Amino acid sequence: MSSKxxxxxxxxxxxxxxxxxxxxxxxxxxREVQFRVADMLVGLVPVxxxxxxxxxxxxxxxxxxxxxxxxxxxISAIPTFIGAWLIWKLREKxxxxxxxxxxAVVSAWVGYAxxxxxxxxxxxxxxxxxxxxxxxxxxxxxxxxxxxxEKLVEIVGKR
Numbered sequence: 394m395s396s397k398x399x400x401x402x403x404x405x406x407x408x409x410x411x412x413x414x415x416x417x418x419x420x421x422x423x424r425e426v427q428f429r430v431a432d433m434l435v436g437l438v439p440v441x442x443x444x445x446x447x448x449x450x451x452x453x454x455x456x457x458x459x460x461x462x463x464x465x466x467x468i469s470a471i472p473t474f475i476g477a478w479l480i481w482k483l484r485e486k487x488x489x490x491x492x493x494x495x496x497a498v499v500s501a502w503v504g505y506a507x508x509x510x511x512x513x514x515x516x517x518x519x520x521x522x523x524x525x526x527x528x529x530x531x532x533x534x535x536x537x538x539x540x541x542x543e544k545l546v547e548i549v550g551k552r
Contacts, residue, residue: 399444407437407452408449408450409452411434411451411453411455414429414456415431415459416456416459423459423462425507425517425518425521427525433533434448434534434537435480435492436488436535436541437449437537438477438481439538439542440541442481445481446480449473453473454470457469463510468502469499472501476499479495479498488535489535500520504520504522505519
């Protein structure tokens, strides 16, 4: 398989899996108190690289079509891209730090969107969102990273 085909396949599968998990688990995927099981997939970014960054970003964009926040939540793809890029950039230093920064970037945006849309207090909303995002992305994502890193590198090749 060519590298371009592999990139498209990895990106597509990750985006579809992320979006499907968000849609299937809608009751816990949105609002102030959320635990997005799909966010555990960000643990694949340090292994997959750009296909992971784009897969998560597109997955968020598609998944958020079901958001109760409405169209403003589609903008979440931008901080998601930034956060995923930070995970990739920090992969040699600390994957956990990258995952935590991802959580902070995403939570700051979602807290702001909740404030604008539902008048949730900005700081309180951001903190609540961070707790759930960090549990899923920071802790769950790190567990996914550790569990699949060796096997995935063996399957898709060293990067």
